[in-house]
Amino acid sequence: MLFQIKSYLKFLWNSKNEHAVHSPFVFNLLTKCFYDKKAKPEYAILKKYRKSLLENKNFIEVTDFGAGSRVFKTNRRQISKIAQTAGISPKRAELLFRVTKYFRPENILEIGTSLGLATSALALGNPKAKVVTIEGCPNTANVAQNYLAQFDCNNVENVISEFESFLISENIQATNYNLMYFDGNHSKKATLAYFELLLPTVDNDSVWIFDDIHWSEDMEEAWEIIKSNPNVKVTIDTFQWGFVFFRREQKKEHFIIRA
Numbered sequence: 001m002l003f004q005i006k007s008y009l010k011f012l013w014n015s016k017n018e019h020a021v022h023s024p025f026v027f028n029l030l031t032k033c034f035y036d037k038k039a040k041p042e043y044a045i046l047k048k049y050r051k052s053l054l055e056n057k058n059f060i061e062v063t064d065f066g067a068g069s070r071v072f073k074t075n076r077r078q079i080s081k082i083a084q085t086a087g088i089s090p091k092r093a094e095l096l097f098r099v100t101k102y103f104r105p106e107n108i109l110e111i112g113t114s115l116g117l118a119t120s121a122l123a124l125g126n127p128k129a130k131v132v133t134i135e136g137c138p139n140t141a142n143v144a145q146n147y148l149a150q151f152d153c154n155n156v157e158n159v160i161s162e163f164e165s166f167l168i169s170e171n172i173q174a175t176n177y178n179l180m181y182f183d184g185n186h187s188k189k190a191t192l193a194y195f196e197l198l199l200p201t202v203d204n205d206s207v208w209i210f211d212d213i214h215w216s217e218d219m220e221e222a223w224e225i226i227k228s229n230p231n232v233k234v235t236i237d238t239f240q241w242g243f244v245f246f247r248r249e250q251k252k253e254h255f256i257i258r259a
Contacts (some may be wrong), residue, residue: 002201007214011239015256025247026234026255033102034095034259042124046093046252049120049151053083056143059101063137079115079143082237087117088183092240095259096181096209100125101143105178110134111163111194112184112211116144116153122181131156132177134166134184176203183211188218202231202246213242227254 018030064075088096094214100108102121106129108122113135123131131153135141138160145158159166163184166172182194191210202208213223223242227235233250236243238259 003217006213007220008239010235011214011256012258015237015239015258017258021255021257023250023253025233025245025250026236026253029102029236030257030259033098034257036098037128040094040097042097043094043226045124045151046097046117046121049089049147050083050087050090050093050117052147052150053087053115053117054080056080056083060139060143062140071242083115083117087115088121093117093121096121097125099209100129100179101208103179103205105129105207107175107177108179108181109131109175109198110181110183111167112182113141113144113158114183115140116148116156118181118183119144119148120151120153121157122179123148123156125157128156132159133157134161134163136158136162136184138159164193164197167194172198173200176201178203178205179207179209181209181211186212186215186219188216188222191222192218192225194230195222199229199231204246204248208228208244210242210244212240213237214239 018027018035021027021030021176027149059076059078062075062077096118104126108129108131110119110131110133113119113133119131119133133156135144141158141160148156180198182191185191213219226232226244232244233243233247233252235254237256
C-alpha cells in the first residue's frame with residue numbers, strides 16, 4: 001500500500017491534462033472521449049449490472065491463478081464483496097465504455113472476466129463487436145456468463161481457460177483483435193508474456209489497455225519494458241490503466257494524463 005501511495009503522488013506530480021498535449025491523436029482522444037461528460041443511456045445499464053451483483057450475497061469458491069488478492073484471505077468469497085472490491089469502478093467502467101464507443105473495434109479480447117463488469121462496458125460500447133473474454137476460474141466465469149445474458153450482452157463469447165493456454169492456441173494468433181483489455185494477472189512475468197504472445201496480432205489501429213500498471217514495483221517495471229518496445233509508438237498512463245498504441249505514423253511519445 002505504501003508503494004502505491006508513493007507511486008500515486010509521483011503520478012500526480014508528473015501528470016498533465018489535454019492543454020499540455022500537442023499530439024492531435026491524443027488531444028482528440030482526451031477531449032472527445034476521456035473528458036466527455038455527457039450522460040449516456042448505457043450508463044444506467046452498467047449501474048443496474050453493478051447493483052445486481054452488489055445485492056448477490058451468495059458465495060463461490062474462487063480459483064485464483066493471478067497475483068492473488070490483497071483483500072480476501074480465503075478462496076470462498078461472497079459475490080457482492082468481489083464486485084465491491086475486485087471489480088472495475090463505476091467511473092472506469094464508463095470510461096471503458098466510451099473508449100470502446102470511440103474506437104469502434106470489431107473484435108475485442110478481455111483477459112480476466114471476473115464478474116463481467118468491464119465485459120459489459122466493452123459489449124455495450126460496440127454492440128456490433130465480437131467480445132471474447134477469458135476467465136480461468138469456472139465459478140466466477142459462470143456468474144459472469146449468467147449476468148451478461150441477463151443484461152442482453154449477446155455479443156460476448158465466454159471462454160473458461162487459463163490465460164496462457166488460450167493465448168498460445170493457433171486461433172488467437174490468426175485473429176486480429178482491435179482492442180485488448182488486460183486485467184487477468186497482475187505480475188510482471190505474466191504481463192510481459194501476454195504482451196509478447198499477442199504482439200504478432202496487432203495492426204496499425206490496435207488499442208491495448210493494461211490494468212493496474214502501478215500495482216507493484218514489478219508491474220511498473222513491466223510497463224516500462226512495454227513502453228520501450230519498438231513496436232509501441234504512443235502510451236498514456238492514467239495511473240490505473242496504461243494505454244498502448246502502435247500507430248506507425250506517430251513519433252514515439254509517452255503521456256501521463258489525469259483521467
